[in-house]
Amino acid sequence: MRGNVEICCGTGRTIDRVTDARLCRCGGSSNKPFCDGTHRRNGFNSDT
Ligand code: FES
Numbered sequence: 001m002r003g004n005v006e007i008c009c010g011t012g013r014t015i016d017r018v019t020d021a022r023l024c025r026c027g028g029s030s031n032k033p034f035c036d037g038t039h040r041r042n043g044f045n046s047d048t
Helices: none
Strands: 002-008 014-020
Touching: none
Parallel strands: none
Antiparallel strands: 002 014
């Protein structure tokens, strides 16, 4: 995503403030909530 974004956890604590981020959707990232490329190895497919 692009734009001014504040990423917060469930308690409301700010994780990061960014203007450009790739968020993990596969659940396998070691750097959640950000994508670390693990989706390429864990079989994640956003089309299913
Ligand atoms: S979407 Fe999960 S590591 Fe990229």
